[in-house]
Amino acid sequence: MKTLHKTLHKTLIAALASGVASMSHAAEFDVAITNVTAGVFFTPLLVSAHGDAESMFMAGAAASAELQAIAEGGDISGLATALSGAGAVNAENPAGGLLSPGATTEVTLNTDNASDNTYLSIVAMMLPTNDGFVALNKWEIPSEPGVYQVALNAYDAGTEANDEVLGSGAPGEAGFPAPPPVAATTGTNGTGIDASVEGYVHIHRGVTGDADTEGGQSDIDLSHRWLNPVAKVVVTVK
Amino acid sequence: MTIQQTSLILCAAAVLTACGGKDSDPEMATFEVAVTNLTAAQPLSPMTLAVASPDWSLFELAEPASVALEQIAESGDNSALLAELEGNAQVMESISGTGVVMPGMTATFEISVPESDLDQASLSAVTMLVNTNDALTAVRGVALDAIELGGSVHQSMVAYDAGTESNNELAATIPGPAAGGEGFNAERDDSDRILVHPGVIGVLGGRAESVLGEEHRFDNPVAGIVITRIE
Numbered sequence: 001m002k003t004l005h006k007t008l009h010k011t012l013i014a015a016l017a018s019g020v021a022s023m024s025h026a027a028e029f030d031v032a033i034t035n036v037t038a039g040v041f042f043t044p045l046l047v048s049a050h051g052d053a054e055s056m057f058m059a060g061a062a063a064s065a066e067l068q069a070i071a072e073g074g075d076i077s078g079l080a081t082a083l084s085g086a087g088a089v090n091a092e093n094p095a096g097g098l099l100s101p102g103a104t105t106e107v108t109l110n111t112d113n114a115s116d117n118t119y120l121s122i123v124a125m126m127l128p129t130n131d132g133f134v135a136l137n138k139w140e141i142p143s144e145p146g147v148y149q150v151a152l153n154a155y156d157a158g159t160e161a162n163d164e165v166l167g168s169g170a171p172g173e174a175g176f177p178a179p180p181p182v183a184a185t186t187g188t189n190g191t192g193i194d195a196s197v198e199g200y201v202h203i204h205r206g207v208t209g210d211a212d213t214e215g216g217q218s219d220i221d222l223s224h225r226w227l228n229p230v231a232k233v234v235v236t237v238k
Numbered sequence: 239m240t241i242q243q244t245s246l247i248l249c250a251a252a253v254l255t256a257c258g259g260k261d262s263d264p265e266m267a268t269f270e271v272a273v274t275n276l277t278a279a280q281p282l283s284p285m286t287l288a289v290a291s292p293d294w295s296l297f298e299l300a301e302p303a304s305v306a307l308e309q310i311a312e313s314g315d316n317s318a319l320l321a322e323l324e325g326n327a328q329v330m331e332s333i334s335g336t337g338v339v340m341p342g343m344t345a346t347f348e349i350s351v352p353e354s355d356l357d358q359a360s361l362s363a364v365t366m367l368v369n370t371n372d373a374l375t376a377v378r379g380v381a382l383d384a385i386e387l388g389g390s391v392h393q394s395m396v397a398y399d400a401g402t403e404s405n406n407e408l409a410a411t412i413p414g415p416a417a418g419g420e421g422f423n424a425e426r427d428d429s430d431r432i433l434v435h436p437g438v439i440g441v442l443g444g445r446a447e448s449v450l451g452e453e454h455r456f457d458n459p460v461a462g463i464v465i466t467r468i469e
Contacts, residue, residue, distance in 0.1 A: 034300050038399050038429060038436045071295040102300045102431040149430060153395075206437070210444045227458050229396065232299055 024077035025232050027112045029141060030187060030236040031091075034104040034121060037226040040181055042099040042124040042134055043074025049109045049117040050088035055138045056121050057201045067170070067201070069122070071133040073169030073177060074125040089117055098179070098234075099124070105214030122152070122233065127182045128220050130175070131160040131203045134231050144219040156205070158198035164207060165192045166216035178222075190219040203228070264352035268469035269382060273343040273345035273363065273395075274462045277455040281414060282375070282461065283366040285315025285345055286323075289359050289382070294328040296362040302430045304402045310364060311372040311400030313337075313413050313421025317417050319364070330359060338384045339365070350469075355447050357382040361465060368414030368453045371407065372400040373426070373435045382465070390466035394459035397435040401428045407438060409446035434458075 035042050057080065066079035080090050095105035111117040119138045121213050126132040136152050156162070160174065166186055167175010178186040193208055207225055210216035275282050288296065297307055306318040316334055323332035331349055339345045351359045362374040375395045385391055403411065404427045413421040437457070441449040 036299050036402070036434045102429060102433055104300060154261065198379045210446070216444075220438055223436075225439070227397065227434060227437045229434060229458075 006218055014169050020052060020076045021213070027115070028108060028110045030106060030108050030169075030238075032106045032234040032236075033118070034105055034232040034234075035099045035211070036228070036232050037101050037127065039101055039223045039224050040129075040230060041101070041127040042086055042095075043098065044076055044093035044097065045095060045105065045122060045124040046070070046076040046083075047091040047094060047107055047109065048080070048083045048121045049114075049141065050083055050118045050121060050138075051088065054083060054086050054118065054119070056120075056123055056135060057137060057155075059155070059201050059203075060198055062203050064161050065132075066081065068131070068157055068159040068171045070123055070125055071131040072125070072160050072171050072173075073118050074083075075169075076123070076126070077121070087114055087117070089114055098127070099179075114149055126204075126230065127223050128176050128186060128224055128236040129177060129204070129207060130162045131157040132163065132207075135155060136233060140235055141235065148235045148237070150233045150235070152233060153228045154204040154206075154230045155228060156198065156202055158200045158202060161197050162207070163192040164209070164220045165190050166219040167222045185223060186212070186222040187214065187216065187219040187221065189215045191215070191217055191218055214237040244269060249351075257451075262352060265369075266469065267349045267356055267382070267386070267467060268348060268350045269361075270466045271347040271361065271363070271466050272344050272464045272466075273339065273365075275341050275369065275460075277341050277456045277460050277464055278414070279341055279451075280367040280460065282339040282370050283310065283368055284316060284337060285333075285339065285347070285363055285365045286310065286316040286319055287333040287347055287349065287361065287363045288323050288329050289331040289349055289351055289361055290323075290326070290362045291328040291330075291358050292379055292381065294326070295433050296364055296376060300431050300433060301400075301436075303402055305424075307364070307374070307432075308372070308400055308402040309422045310366050311374045312369050312403050312423060314366040316364075316421065332353060335365075351356055351382060365461075367397060367418040367456065367460065369412060369450060370414070370438060371405045371411055372390060372403040373397050374400055376465050380465060382467075385465060385467045387467050387469070390464050393463050394401065395461040395463060396458045397456060397460045399428075399433050399435040401431045401433060402426045403406050404428050405436070405438070406441050407440070407445055407450050409449035410433055412434040412449060413415065416451070419449075424440070
C-alpha cells in the first residue's frame with residue numbers, strides 16, 4: 001500500500017511537472033513578417049511581446065493617441081514607450097524603414113526575463129492611406145514548439161477622414177504623407193474624396209484612388225489598392 | 239488523368255507497402271472535396287487538385303510563380319501543372335476538373351489515399367479567376383490526417399495575383415468571357431511575385447480602358463473548400 005502510494009505520488013509529481021512545462025510559454029521565438037500586398041508600403045513596424053493587460057486597440061472602439069500617431073504618420077515611438085513601460089519586450093523597426101510589397105523582415109524576440117509576456121502584437125501604418133494600418137492585436141503565443149502562420153488584415157483607425165489627398169502625417173492633420181518611394185506614384189491637386197472621421201477602429205474599406213496624377217478625386221494611384229489579408233506572419237516557437 | 243491511371247501511379251509510389259498483391263489492397267481513406275465559387279462574375283477555370291507530401295508546395299507567397307502556375311493564372315490551362323504533378327515523386331495523386339466552375343456553383347471531387355500514407359498527405363488546389371489578367375485562387379497543404387471519418391475541414395480561399403502579367407484589364411489580355419483576349423504570354427511585365435490580389439478596378443473604379451464592369455470585382459474569400467472524409 002505504501003509502495004503504491006509512493007508510486008502514485010511520483011506519477012502525480014511527474015504529471016504536474018509536465019503540466020507546468022507545457023504551460024510555460026516560449027522564451028524565444030522568431031517572427032517573420034511578409035508584406036503580401038501588390039502595392040502598399042508598411043512604415044516602420046513595432047513588434048511587441050507583452051502581457052495580458054495590454055492591447056493595442058479594440059475594434060469598434062476609438063483608437064488611442066498612440067495608435068493614431070502610428071496610423072496617420074507611422075510614428076511608433078509613443079506606443080513602444082507605453083508598452084515597454086508596462087514590461088513588454090519590443091522590436092522597433094526591424095525592416096530598417098519601409099517594408100515594400102512582397103518584402104519580408106524577421107526578428108527574434110526573447111522573453112526570458114519577462115515570462116508574463118505571452119502575447120504578440122504587430123503594427124505599422126499602411127502607405128498611402130490616411131489612417132490605415134496593418135495589425136496583429138494581442139495574439140497568444142503558443143507554448144508548443146512549432147511554426148505558426150497568421151494572416152493580418154488592414155484596419156482603419158477611424159481618426160482621420162479618408163480624403164486620399166497628399167498632406168500631413170501629423171496626428172489630427174488632414175491628408176496622407178508620401179515619403180519616397182511612395183512619392184513617385186503620388187498624384188497632386190486631387191479634389192479629395194468626400195469622407196468623414198469614423199471615430200472607431202474597423203476593417204479598412206480600401207482606397208478608391210484614380211488614374212489622374214494631376215487632379216481627379218484622389219492623389220492615390222490605382223496601383224495602391226489592396227484586399228485582405230495584407231501581411232503574412234510566421235512565428236517559430238523554439 | 240483517369241482514375242485507373244491514378245491507381246497505377248499510387249501503386250508505383252507505394253510498392254513497398256501493400257500494392258500489387260490482389261488480396262492485399264491497402265486500406266484507403268476517401269475524401270470528398272467540394273469547391274464553391276463565391277464570386278459574382280468570375281468563372282473559375284478547371285480545378286487542379288494535388289495530394290502531396292507536406293514538404294511539397296504549390297507556391298510560396300512573395301516568390302515568383304512557376305511557368306506551369308503562370309499558365310493557369312493567365313489562361314486557366316492546367317496541362318503543364320498536371321504533367322509536373324504526375325512526374326513528381328512527392329505527389330501521390332493529381333486530379334483535373336472537367337469544366338469551368340461558374341459563379342455560385344460547386345465542383346465536387348473524390349480523392350483516395352492509402353491509410354498508411356495519410357500522415358504524409360496534404361491537399362492543394364488551384365484555379366484561375368478567368369475575367370482577370372492573372373488572378374488565381376488556391377489552398378495550399380491542408381493536412382488530411384486530421385480529418386476524422388464523417389468530419390470535414392472548411393477553408394476560405396483568397397485571390398492571389400500571380401505577378402506575371404500587368405493588371406491592365408485590357409480586352410486583349412483577359413481570356414475570360416468578359417473579354418475573350420489572350421491567355422498565356424511568356425513575358426513577365428509585373429512584380430514577378432505571387433501576392434494577395436489587389437482586386438479589379440473596372441471602368442467605374444477609374445480605369446477608363448478596362449474591359450471589366452463592376453460585377454467583375456471581388457473580395458476575399460473568392461471561393462470556399464470543404465474536405466469531408468467519407469470512407
